[in-house]
Structure formats: structure tokens, C-alpha cells
Amino acid sequence: xxxxxxxxxxxxxxxxxxxxxxxxxxxxxxxxxxxxxxxxxxxxxxxxxxxxxxxxxxxxxxxxxxxxxxxxxxxxxxxxxxxxxxxxxxxxxxxxxxxxxxxxxxxxxxxxxxxx
Amino acid sequence: xxxxxxxxxxxxxxxxxxxxxxxxxxxxxxxxxxxxxxxxxxxxxxxxxxxxxxxxxxxxxxxxxxxxxxxxxxxxxxxxxxxxxxxxxxxxxxxxxxxxxxxxxxxxxxxxxx
Numbered sequence: 001x002x003x004x005x006x007x008x009x010x011x012x013x014x015x016x017x018x019x020x021x022x023x024x025x026x027x028x029x030x031x032x033x034x035x036x037x038x039x040x041x042x043x044x045x046x047x048x049x050x051x052x053x054x055x056x057x058x059x060x061x062x063x064x065x066x067x068x069x070x071x072x073x074x075x076x077x078x079x080x081x082x083x084x085x086x087x088x089x090x091x092x093x094x095x096x097x098x099x100x101x102x103x104x105x106x107x108x109x110x111x112x113x114x115x116x
Numbered sequence: 117x118x119x120x121x122x123x124x125x126x127x128x129x130x131x132x133x134x135x136x137x138x139x140x141x142x143x144x145x146x147x148x149x150x151x152x153x154x155x156x157x158x159x160x161x162x163x164x165x166x167x168x169x170x171x172x173x174x175x176x177x178x179x180x181x182x183x184x185x186x187x188x189x190x191x192x193x194x195x196x197x198x199x200x201x202x203x204x205x206x207x208x209x210x211x212x213x214x215x216x217x218x219x220x221x222x223x224x225x226x227x228x229x230x
Binding site: 002004006042043045048056090092103104105106107108109110112 | 148150152157158159160161162165206210217218220221222223
């Protein structure tokens with residue numbers, strides 16, 4: 001148990017559906033992240049939030065829309081996805097990444113997304 | 117700029133034999149280095165981290181890694197593999213000059229044979 005909880009653990013959605021992934025952390029961290037892990041590819045950073053402000057958008061298509069209402073919660077809204085978006089989506093949190101060095105990230109268990 | 121290269125995508129060892137997972141990094145700044153482990157269908161768990169203190173770092177489950185600046189390496193070792201060590205391992209670099217962004221290596225899948 002890392003202190004970062006993701007729901008749902010598994011999600012199957014059609015290409016016309018709208019769904020949301022949820023991430024919650026109770027570690028007192030101020031930075032939260034979305035990563036995409038596809039088979040046979042390195043982990044890809046998607047979005048970074050520091051103190052609820054988006055500080056990084058790694059050229060992610062607009063069909064992925066993040067939301068960070070507070071420092072403890074992070075959402076990833078999904079709409080009109082493609083089959084190639086099927087992957088494990090990992091959420092992570094860390095202390096304020098802008099100020100501290102040696103900051104490791106704590107990861108959730110991920111949401112396994114399948115787009116059909 | 118920073119990058120991480122994990123030299124082996126797959127490593128297979130017998131139970132009870134030593135484990136060596138290789139990692140080389142590149143960074144324009146003084147880096148912090150991490151090893152994470154991911155078991156099937158699980159998130160990533162921190163094994164150990166190097167933060168400019170002792171160059172030999174001990175982590176959980178008997179793993180350790182040595183930071184060698186001259187070789188730009190941070191190889192992960194364990195004296196004796198256990199079946200439960202079978203997983204994917206990621207070497208990660210971050211640096212304050214790079215905004216503390218984590219840069220991941222491609223991963224090494226460790227298989228442990230009985």
C-alpha cells in the first residue's frame with residue numbers, strides 16, 4: 001500500500017464512451033502525475049500538477065482531459081478514445097517537485113484500460 | 117537533458133544466484149537516481165534511491181545499488197535471487213536542474229527459475 005489509490009482498477013470502454021479515472025492520495029503531497037504504460041514502451045509522462053496547477057502537458061491528445069480539484073485528488077477524463085489508447089494508466093504523487101530535490105514518486109496500482 | 121538506458125530488456129537467473137540489472141544514465145546536472153519494481157498488474161514500488169550521500173545504497177528486499185559517477189552507472193544487485201523477485205525493474209533519474217522530472221528507463225524484466 002503506497003498511499004495512492006486509483007479507481008477503477010479495470011475499465012473497458014467503447015470508442016464513443018465518456019469515462020473518468022480517479023486518483024487519490026493521503027500523503028500530504030502537492031504534486032500529482034498521470035503516466036501511461038503501454039506494452040513494450042517506456043513509461044510515458046502525460047500530465048503534472050503542482051499545487052493544483054498543471055505544469056506539464058506532454059503533448060497529450062485532447063481526448064485526455066485532466067482535472068485536479070485539490071492537492072489530494074486527480075482525475076483523467078476520457079472521451080472518444082482509440083484502441084491504441086488501451087494501456088495501464090498510473091497515477092503518482094510526490095512532494096512539491098519544483099522546490100525539493102531527491103523527490104521520489106509514490107505510485108498507485110493503476111487502471112487497466114481497454115478501448116474496444 | 118537527461119536519459120536512462122537499461123542495458124538488458126530481459127534477465128533470467130536461477131533461484132539462489134546473484135542478480136545484476138544494469139543502468140546507465142546521462143544528466144547535465146547532479147542527479148538523483150532510483151530503482152522501482154513493478155509486479156504484474158501492480159503499480160511501481162520504490163526499491164531504493166541515491167541522493168548524493170553514500171554511493172552504495174541499500175534498499176528493500178535485499179537489493180542494493182552503487183552510484184558510480186565516473187561510469188555514469190547505477191546498477192542494481194542482489195546476492196541471492198528469490199522467486200518473488202520476478203518482476204519488471206525500472207531505473208529512474210531526476211535532477212533539480214531538470215525540474216525534478218522523473219525520466220524512466222525502458223525497464224528490465226527479471227525472470228527467476230526454480
